[in-house]
């Protein structure tokens with residue numbers, strides 16, 4: 470028969486083995502584990518600790534998915550064990566992707582030609598939008614972009630409906646909005662916009678600036694990203710376009726090909 474003192478001692482040991490107080494991760498991990506997980510996710514999965522507890526759970530789920538662990542979004546023994554394994558020091562995340570063979574332009578001063586204009590917007594507006602869409606990439610790389618009328622422009626831009634000579638016909642309004650080719654000679658780098666979309670400068674219809682900026686990412690060598698906040702995410706979603714700067718994932722992607730600005 471245990472005395473009250475012995476019972477207390479047992480409880481104290483129990484509490485200790487449970488590492489109370491309970492950390493945010495749950496029952497079977499300690500605060501030290503949580504701290505270690507934050508460091509691990511920050512280094513290898515580019516977790517920003519300012520993202521808070523919800524951001525932590527999302528990053529943790531990403532890490533669990535990556536290592537084929539059970540995806541819970543909570544720290545558990547299996548996840549901690551994976552984090553404690555000796556490993557390569559390079560980060561595991563590169564949400565952005567490039568095309569097979571990493572094609573890229575070999576000059577930093579690129580030219581583009583706009584072969585025809587959408588009737589949806591004034592010519593001067595289209596010209597400004599296209600230049601702005603290039604400039605979001607120029608802002609973070611050594612690249613520069615200049616409009617020319619020459620046939621041998623690097624990047625040829627056109628608006629077209631349905632079949633337009635490249636074997637990839639557009640599909641009427643909605644679905645595919647545009648497409649662009651990876652860097653290279655000939656059709657390489659060219660960007661085609663589906664004229665059946667309603668091209669706009671606003672949230673209504675399809676915002677030409679956002680689609681052009683996305684397509685030029687392809688023209689420069691980026692394929693799609695799995696990061697939903699990336700410009701190179703495969704699905705169009707409107708975001709504010711005044712004072713637009715590239716999302717971090719796209720910056721990392723384009724700089725992996727062309728390096729930084731200075």
Ligand code: 0D3
Pocket residue numbers: 643644645646647648649679680683684700701702703704705706
């Ligand atoms: C496309 O048409 C992309 C173009 C694109 C994607 C994201 C942001 C700007 C431009 C082809 S490279 N995507 C289709 C799309 O988003 C799937 N269609 C409209 C829609 O809402 N599903």
Ligand code: ZN
Pocket residue numbers: 683684687693703
């Ligand atoms: Zn795309």
